[in-house]
Amino acid sequence: MLLALLIICIAGCTQPTPGVTVLTYASPFSPGHPFSRADIAWMKWVEQQSDGRIEIQPYWSGSLLSSEHSMHELRHGVADIGLITPIYARGGAHLIRAQAGFYGGLTTFEQQTALWRCMAAADPQFGRELHGLKILAVQGGNLPGIVTRDRAIRTLDDLRGLRLRAPSELLAVLKDLGADPIDMPMGEVYSALAKGVLDGVVAPPDTLKSLHFAEVAKYFNTIRIPRGAYAARAIGERRWRSLTAEQRDLLERSTEVWEQSLAAELLVANDVGLAAGREHHVEFHDMPAAEQARFDAIYERDGEVRARALARFGIDGLPTYRLARSVAAQVMDDGGIRCSRDQT
Numbered sequence: 001m002l003l004a005l006l007i008i009c010i011a012g013c014t015q016p017t018p019g020v021t022v023l024t025y026a027s028p029f030s031p032g033h034p035f036s037r038a039d040i041a042w043m044k045w046v047e048q049q050s051d052g053r054i055e056i057q058p059y060w061s062g063s064l065l066s067s068e069h070s071m072h073e074l075r076h077g078v079a080d081i082g083l084i085t086p087i088y089a090r091g092g093a094h095l096i097r098a099q100a101g102f103y104g105g106l107t108t109f110e111q112q113t114a115l116w117r118c119m120a121a122a123d124p125q126f127g128r129e130l131h132g133l134k135i136l137a138v139q140g141g142n143l144p145g146i147v148t149r150d151r152a153i154r155t156l157d158d159l160r161g162l163r164l165r166a167p168s169e170l171l172a173v174l175k176d177l178g179a180d181p182i183d184m185p186m187g188e189v190y191s192a193l194a195k196g197v198l199d200g201v202v203a204p205p206d207t208l209k210s211l212h213f214a215e216v217a218k219y220f221n222t223i224r225i226p227r228g229a230y231a232a233r234a235i236g237e238r239r240w241r242s243l244t245a246e247q248r249d250l251l252e253r254s255t256e257v258w259e260q261s262l263a264a265e266l267l268v269a270n271d272v273g274l275a276a277g278r279e280h281h282v283e284f285h286d287m288p289a290a291e292q293a294r295f296d297a298i299y300e301r302d303g304e305v306r307a308r309a310l311a312r313f314g315i316d317g318l319p320t321y322r323l324a325r326s327v328a329a330q331v332m333d334d335g336g337i338r339c340s341r342d343q344t
Contacts, residue, residue, distance in 0.1 A: 021247065022055045023239075026064035026079035028187070034210055034269040035083065036060065038261035039233075042137075045257045049250055056081075067185055074236045075132035081235045086129065087167065087228065088183075093129045094313045095320065098306045100228030101169030102324035104299050105332045107224070109263040112140025115327050116229035118339030123320050130231055134240040136251060137258040139232035141204060142270045146221040147213050148200035149193050152283060153221040156291050162199040165189050169228060170202060173295075173302050186211065193217055206269035209276035220277055223287035223295060233258060300325075 025043065029036045043056040059065075065073050070084045071093075086093040087100045099119055106112055116138050120126040146153050146164070153159060160178035167183065174181040184192070186207075192198040193216040201213065202225060208214040240248065277284065287295070303324075307317035327339055 105328035112229035137233035205273040208273040214280035
C-alpha cells in the first residue's frame with residue numbers, strides 16, 4: 001500500500017511542461033554529500049545536453065528510496081533513477097557482494113570501475129542479480145583506513161577486541177585479526193561512535209568531514225584497505241524502455257560524465273577530510289610495511305574463500321575471482337587493465 005501511495009504521489013505532484021520529460025532521482029544522501037554533488041553535476045549535464053527536454057527532479061536524504069531496498073523500489077517505479085548499493089543488499093546480489101572483496105592491488109577509482117566492467121562482461125550472473133535495472137554509473141571510491149574513537153591503531157594486533165563497523169567483504173578478515181566487526185548502515189555510525197557503541201569504523205578519510213567522524217574519533221590509521229566497485233546508479237528497466245531512442249542514447253553518454261564527476265568529487269572530499277581531521281586534532285598513524293603485507297595476504301585469501309562459498313547459492317565464483325586477480329596483477333605490473341572472456 002505504501003509503495004502504491006508513493007507512486008501516486010509522484011505522479012500527482014509532478015506536472016511536466018509539454019514536451020519535457022521529467023525523471024525523478026532519489027538518493028539516501030543529503031544534497032551536500034560528495035556523492036550528491038556528483039549527482040547534481042550529472043543532472044545539469046543531462047538537462048543542458050537535452051536542451052531542457054529532460055528535467056531531473058531530485059529527492060534527497062532518503063525521502064523516497066531506502067538504502068536497503070533501493071534496487072527493489074526502483075524496479076517497482078518508486079523513483080525513475082536512483083542511487084543503489086547492491087553490495088549491502090540483504091539477498092539476491094550474492095556475487096556482487098562477494099566481488100567487492102576481489103580488488104586487492106587496485107588503488108584508483110578508474111581501476112576499480114574498469115575491473116567491475118571486466119567481471120560483469122565475463123559473468124552473466126552480474127546481469128541476473130541486477131535484473132529489472134539499467135545501470136547508468138559504476139562507482140569506486142577512496143581507499144579506507146581505520147578510524148578509532150579512543151585507541152590508536154599502530155599494528156594489526158591493536159585491532160583485537162575492537163568493535164568496528166566494516167563492509168561485509170571485510171568482516172571475516174577483521175575477525176581473523178581478532179576484531180569484533182559488524183555491518184551497519186553508515187548513517188548510524190556517527191551516533192554509535194559518539195555513544196561508545198562502536199570503537200571504530202573502516203572508512204576513507206573523506207568521512208572525517210562528510211560524515212563528521214572527526215568530531216567523535218581521535219585516531220586514523222592509514223592502512224591501505226582495498227575498495228570494491230559496484231553498480232551505483234540505475235534506472236528502472238520499465239522506465240528505461242518508455243524513453244525515446246534519443247533519450248536513451250543521451251543517458252548512455254551521460255555514464256562517463258557521471259563517473260568522472262564521482263571520481264573528481266571523491267578526490268576533493270579525501271583532501272577535505274584529511275584537513276578536517278587535522279583541524280580536529282585527529283592523530284594519523286601509518287601501518288608498518290610488514291603489517292600491511294600481512295593484511296594483504298589475509299584479504300586475498302579471504303577473497304578466494306568468499307568466491308568458493310558462492311557455490312551454496314549455485315554460483316561458480318572462482319572464474320570471476322581468478323579474472324580479478326589476473327587483472328590486478330597486470331595493474332601492479334604495468335599499470336594497465338586489459339580483460340577478455342578468455343582470461344576466465
